[in-house]
Amino acid sequence: MASPELEQLAQRVIATHHLEPVAAGEVSGYLSHRLKLVGWDQDPRFDAGAIAAFYRHTGGIPRRLNTLAHRVLLAGGVEQRHAIDASFVDAVAADLARDAGEEQPRPGTGFQGRRTALAANLSDGTLTRRVIELEQRLEQNEKRCAAS
Numbered sequence: 592m593a594s595p596e597l598e599q600l601a602q603r604v605i606a607t608h609h610l611e612p613v614a615a616g617e618v619s620g621y622l623s624h625r626l627k628l629v630g631w632d633q634d635p636r637f638d639a640g641a642i643a644a645f646y647r648h649t650g651g652i653p654r655r656l657n658t659l660a661h662r663v664l665l666a667g668g669v670e671q672r673h674a675i676d677a678s679f680v681d682a683v684a685a686d687l688a689r690d691a692g693e694e695q696p697r698p699g700t701g702f703q704g705r706r707t708a709l710a711a712n713l714s715d716g717t718l719t720r721r722v723i724e725l726e727q728r729l730e731q732n733e734k735r736c737a738a739s
Contacts, residue, residue: 613656634675635664641675641677644677659683669722
């Protein structure tokens with residue numbers, strides 16, 4: 592379905608397919624599976640608090656999990672982190688909420704409002720711009736890989 596001839600079919604499948612949320616106990620397995628598909632070797636490591644934070648902020652919705660994990664990995668790479676904890680996930684989730692124009696995260700996401708040094712560094716937008724640039728480069732590389 593990655594070929595250009597099937598682009599319309601791929602768009603229809605994406606538009607009509609709906610994944611149910613994963614349970615809190617399945618988040619770790621879901622993230623591990625997706626990361627192993629792209630060669631993840633347990634670096635960075637996600638502690639139990641980080642996994643719980645992923646669920647709090649996404650409700651287990653795969654699309655939201657993917658988006659948050661993508662941004663956490665990019666921000667972690669920028670900071671050269673080898674371990675991801677709950678406060679880091681919280682800070683990145685807060686940044687995503689700001690990017691979406693939300694003053695406060697949506698009700699029911701369980702956001703605790705904790706800030707880390709990362710969140711403070713995001714106030715001027717420098718790191719946000721860098722993450723966006725890295726996301727664009729990653730997307731281009733993923734398209735190249737899919738085409739080959």
